[in-house]
Amino acid sequence: GAGVSQSPSNKVTEKGKDVELRCDPISGHTALYWYRQRLGQGLEFLIYFQGNSAPDKSGLPSDRFSAERTGESVSTLTIQRTQQEDSAVYLCASSLRRAGELFFGEGSRLTVL
Amino acid sequence: QQQVKQSPQSLIVQKGGISIINCAYENTAFDYFPWYQQFPGKGPALLIAIRPDVSEKKEGRFTISFNKSAKQFSLHIMDSQPGDSATYFCAALQTGANNLFFGTGTRLTVIP
DSSP, X not given: OOSOEEEOSEEEXXXXXXXXXXXEOOTTOOEEEEEEXXXXXXXXXXXXXXXXXXXXXXXXXXXXXXXXXXTTSOEEEEEOSOOGGGOEEEEEEEEXXXXXXXXEOOOEEEEEO | OOSEXXXXXXXXXXXXXXXXXXXXXOOTTOOBEEEEEEOXXXXXXXXXXXXXXXXXXXXXXXXXXXXTTTTEEEEEESSOOGGGOEEEEEEEBXXXXXXXXXXXXXXXXXXX
16 A cells, blocks of 8 residues: 555444554555554654564553564554553554654554443 | 653644744754654654754745754744644654654644
């Protein structure tokens, strides 16, 4: 595709359920980022993937959060046992190289009831 | 700890006016300062960026002013238009690091 694609665009779930968010980066982009954007807040770094290197997980807020990416393809962000404070827009971005211009998807809006 | 502090939180400007958004940082190792623009329902998109070897960068109606000694940088939007209404994020990066640190955003409204 032409841009970063994220799905689902909206997800409503009950507290305690697991959710999986998907990101399809721009073809050829080796770097992939996940950010969280809470209402009225800035972008909070979660995790970074660069090619086949070990991911930088330093931003993950708890062990309920995990992410995977195979090579330079699709990434999934998984939140287990969701809590109400997990409600946010989860943004994925890809880049041609580390710390280059980030191209963001439109985000997945998660609402935990 | 907020690595990049941004103000104001919201800004209302008349069409044709100048919009000014300010950011400050503490980490002197930061050496790349981009601004991202986000429209409702969309992801942020790179607007303009500067490195600390220059004090100003201009692209059309958008200008970044950079004060290295004060550790501050600002975005100026000249002749603001209703189509500029969006949320603007400043950011900072240290070369070699993975993480781009974002400010908390400024919601700009340009009224006709």
